Amino acid sequence: MKSxxxxxxxxxxxxxxxxxxxTSIASSLFNTKIKICMxxxxxxFIYNDISDPxxxxxxxxxxxxxNHTLALKENENWSFCEAITLKTLYYxxxxxxxxxxxxxxxxxxxxxxxxxxxxxxxxxxxxxxVREDGFYLGDDLTPFPVGWTKLHDW
Numbered sequence: 001m002k003s004x005x006x007x008x009x010x011x012x013x014x015x016x017x018x019x020x021x022x023t024s025i026a027s028s029l030f031n032t033k034i035k036i037c038m039x040x041x042x043x044x045f046i047y048n049d050i051s052d053p054x055x056x057x058x059x060x061x062x063x064x065x066x067n068h069t070l071a072l073k074e075n076e077n078w079s080f081c082e083a084i085t086l087k088t089l090y091y092x093x094x095x096x097x098x099x100x101x102x103x104x105x106x107x108x109x110x111x112x113x114x115x116x117x118x119x120x121x122x123x124x125x126x127x128x129x130v131r132e133d134g135f136y137l138g139d140d141l142t143p144f145p146v147g148w149t150k151l152h153d154w
Contacts, residue, residue, distance in 0.1 A: 037081035037082065038081070038084045039081070039082045039083070039084050040081070040082040040118065040124055041079065041080075041081055041082075041123045041124065042079065042080055042081075042082055042088075042106070042111070042115075042123070042124050042125065042126070043077055043078070043079040043123065043124075043125045043126075044077060044078060044079075044090065044105060044106050044125065044126045044127075044128070045075050045076075045077040045125065045126070045127045045128065045141070046058070046070070046075060046076045046077070046092070046105065046128040046130065047070075047073070047074070047075045047127065047128065047129050047130065047141070048070035048071065048072055048073065048074055048075070048130050049072070049073070049129050049130060049131045049144070050072065050096060050130060050131060050132055051072050052072075052096060052097060053069050053070060053071050053072075054069070054070050054094060054095065054096045054130055055067055055068070055069050055070075055094070055095040055096075056068050056069075056070060056076050056092055056093070056094055056095075057092060057093040058076065058078070058090055058091070058092045058105065059090065059091060059092070060088070060089055060090045060091070061089065065078055070130075078090075079123075082111075087108070088106065088107070088108070089104060089106065089107045090104070090105050090106040090107075091103065091104045091105060092105045094130065094135075094154075096130075096154065099154040100154075101135065101152060101153075101154055103135075103151075103152050105126070105128060106126055110126065110137065111124070111126060114126065114137040114138065114139065114149055114151075115127075115137070115139050116139045116140075117139075125139065125140070126139070127139065127140060127141055129144065129148060131144075132154075133150075133153070133154075134150050134151075134152055134153040134154060135150070135151055135152040135153075136148040136149060136150050136151065137149055137151050
Protein backbone atom coordinates (compact mmCIF):
# COMPACT_ATOMS: atom_id res chain seq x y z
CA MET A 1 0.00 0.00 0.00
CA LYS A 2 2.83 2.41 0.81
CA SER A 3 4.30 1.72 -2.64
CA UNK A 4 1.03 2.61 -4.32
CA UNK A 5 0.72 5.86 -2.35
CA UNK A 6 4.33 6.75 -3.17
CA UNK A 7 3.77 5.98 -6.88
CA UNK A 8 0.65 8.17 -6.96
CA UNK A 9 2.51 10.98 -5.17
CA UNK A 10 5.37 10.82 -7.70
CA UNK A 11 2.91 10.80 -10.58
CA UNK A 12 1.15 13.89 -9.28
CA UNK A 13 4.38 15.74 -8.54
CA UNK A 14 5.79 15.08 -12.01
CA UNK A 15 2.59 16.14 -13.79
CA UNK A 16 2.88 19.68 -15.14
CA UNK A 17 -0.06 21.45 -13.50
CA UNK A 18 0.12 24.65 -15.54
CA UNK A 19 0.14 23.21 -19.03
CA UNK A 20 -1.65 25.31 -21.59
CA UNK A 21 -2.91 23.90 -24.86
CA UNK A 22 -4.52 25.94 -27.61
CA THR A 23 -6.67 23.72 -29.75
CA SER A 24 -9.61 24.03 -32.07
CA ILE A 25 -13.09 23.68 -30.68
CA ALA A 26 -13.55 20.20 -32.14
CA SER A 27 -10.39 18.81 -30.61
CA SER A 28 -11.08 20.54 -27.31
CA LEU A 29 -14.54 19.07 -27.01
CA PHE A 30 -13.97 15.62 -28.48
CA ASN A 31 -10.28 14.71 -28.40
CA THR A 32 -8.95 16.51 -25.36
CA LYS A 33 -5.92 14.88 -23.85
CA ILE A 34 -7.00 14.80 -20.24
CA LYS A 35 -4.20 15.06 -17.74
CA ILE A 36 -4.29 13.60 -14.29
CA CYS A 37 -5.22 16.55 -12.14
CA MET A 38 -5.46 16.59 -8.38
CA UNK A 39 -8.58 18.74 -8.42
CA UNK A 40 -10.02 19.54 -11.83
CA UNK A 41 -9.20 19.65 -15.54
CA UNK A 42 -10.62 22.77 -17.18
CA UNK A 43 -11.02 24.20 -20.67
CA UNK A 44 -12.00 27.85 -21.02
CA PHE A 45 -13.45 29.13 -24.31
CA ILE A 46 -13.86 32.73 -25.46
CA TYR A 47 -16.16 33.12 -28.49
CA ASN A 48 -16.57 36.25 -30.57
CA ASP A 49 -20.24 36.89 -31.41
CA ILE A 50 -19.55 40.35 -32.88
CA SER A 51 -19.39 40.91 -36.63
CA ASP A 52 -16.13 42.86 -36.22
CA PRO A 53 -12.92 41.16 -35.12
CA UNK A 54 -11.93 41.50 -31.47
CA UNK A 55 -8.52 41.13 -29.83
CA UNK A 56 -8.04 39.12 -26.65
CA UNK A 57 -4.98 38.85 -24.42
CA UNK A 58 -5.25 36.14 -21.73
CA UNK A 59 -2.79 35.77 -18.84
CA UNK A 60 -2.32 34.17 -15.45
CA UNK A 61 0.39 34.58 -12.86
CA UNK A 62 2.37 31.81 -14.60
CA UNK A 63 1.29 31.88 -18.24
CA UNK A 64 0.91 34.53 -20.93
CA UNK A 65 -1.21 33.16 -23.78
CA UNK A 66 -0.47 36.17 -25.98
CA ASN A 67 -2.66 38.35 -28.17
CA HIS A 68 -5.27 36.71 -30.40
CA THR A 69 -7.59 38.29 -32.95
CA LEU A 70 -10.93 36.52 -33.25
CA ALA A 71 -13.25 36.96 -36.23
CA LEU A 72 -16.99 36.37 -35.93
CA LYS A 73 -17.71 32.88 -34.46
CA GLU A 74 -14.02 32.16 -33.83
CA ASN A 75 -12.79 31.20 -30.39
CA GLU A 76 -9.70 31.15 -28.24
CA ASN A 77 -9.43 28.28 -25.75
CA TRP A 78 -6.94 26.74 -23.37
CA SER A 79 -6.86 23.85 -20.93
CA PHE A 80 -5.21 23.45 -17.55
CA CYS A 81 -5.24 21.64 -14.23
CA GLU A 82 -6.79 23.68 -11.44
CA ALA A 83 -4.57 24.22 -8.43
CA ILE A 84 -5.49 22.16 -5.37
CA THR A 85 -5.70 25.45 -3.45
CA LEU A 86 -8.53 26.60 -5.78
CA LYS A 87 -6.59 29.80 -6.41
CA THR A 88 -6.17 29.36 -10.19
CA LEU A 89 -6.76 32.71 -11.89
CA TYR A 90 -6.81 33.78 -15.53
CA TYR A 91 -7.65 37.31 -16.63
CA UNK A 92 -8.09 38.90 -20.03
CA UNK A 93 -7.90 42.23 -21.85
CA UNK A 94 -10.47 42.66 -24.62
CA UNK A 95 -10.25 45.19 -27.45
CA UNK A 96 -13.03 46.01 -29.94
CA UNK A 97 -12.74 49.15 -32.06
CA UNK A 98 -12.31 51.92 -29.46
CA UNK A 99 -13.71 49.87 -26.56
CA UNK A 100 -11.70 47.93 -24.01
CA UNK A 101 -12.49 45.66 -21.07
CA UNK A 102 -10.40 43.85 -18.47
CA UNK A 103 -11.60 41.22 -15.98
CA UNK A 104 -11.05 37.71 -14.61
CA UNK A 105 -12.14 35.00 -17.06
CA UNK A 106 -11.46 32.12 -14.65
CA UNK A 107 -11.32 31.93 -10.87
CA UNK A 108 -12.91 29.75 -8.20
CA UNK A 109 -15.98 31.96 -7.79
CA UNK A 110 -16.76 32.11 -11.53
CA UNK A 111 -16.13 28.40 -12.05
CA UNK A 112 -18.34 27.31 -9.17
CA UNK A 113 -21.23 29.66 -10.06
CA UNK A 114 -21.40 29.65 -13.87
CA UNK A 115 -19.35 26.81 -15.34
CA UNK A 116 -19.68 23.04 -15.63
CA UNK A 117 -20.45 21.54 -12.19
CA UNK A 118 -17.97 19.17 -10.57
CA UNK A 119 -18.26 15.48 -11.40
CA UNK A 120 -15.45 13.14 -10.51
CA UNK A 121 -13.16 12.29 -13.45
CA UNK A 122 -15.06 14.63 -15.82
CA UNK A 123 -13.41 17.55 -17.61
CA UNK A 124 -15.05 20.89 -16.90
CA UNK A 125 -15.47 24.01 -19.01
CA UNK A 126 -16.32 27.69 -18.91
CA UNK A 127 -17.59 29.35 -22.08
CA UNK A 128 -17.47 33.12 -22.61
CA UNK A 129 -19.58 34.77 -25.31
CA VAL A 130 -18.49 38.27 -26.38
CA ARG A 131 -21.35 40.34 -27.78
CA GLU A 132 -21.83 44.00 -28.68
CA ASP A 133 -23.70 44.63 -25.42
CA GLY A 134 -21.19 42.83 -23.17
CA PHE A 135 -19.72 39.57 -21.92
CA TYR A 136 -21.72 36.47 -21.07
CA LEU A 137 -20.61 33.32 -19.24
CA GLY A 138 -22.12 29.83 -19.40
CA ASP A 139 -21.22 26.17 -19.05
CA ASP A 140 -21.78 25.20 -22.69
CA LEU A 141 -22.19 26.69 -26.15
CA THR A 142 -25.98 26.90 -26.23
CA PRO A 143 -28.20 29.12 -28.41
CA PHE A 144 -28.35 32.64 -26.98
CA PRO A 145 -29.81 33.62 -24.46
CA VAL A 146 -30.58 30.23 -22.83
CA GLY A 147 -27.90 29.33 -20.28
CA TRP A 148 -25.97 32.60 -20.47
CA THR A 149 -25.41 35.15 -17.69
CA LYS A 150 -24.25 38.66 -18.51
CA LEU A 151 -21.36 39.56 -16.23
CA HIS A 152 -19.67 42.59 -17.83
CA ASP A 153 -20.34 45.51 -20.16
CA TRP A 154 -17.88 46.99 -22.61
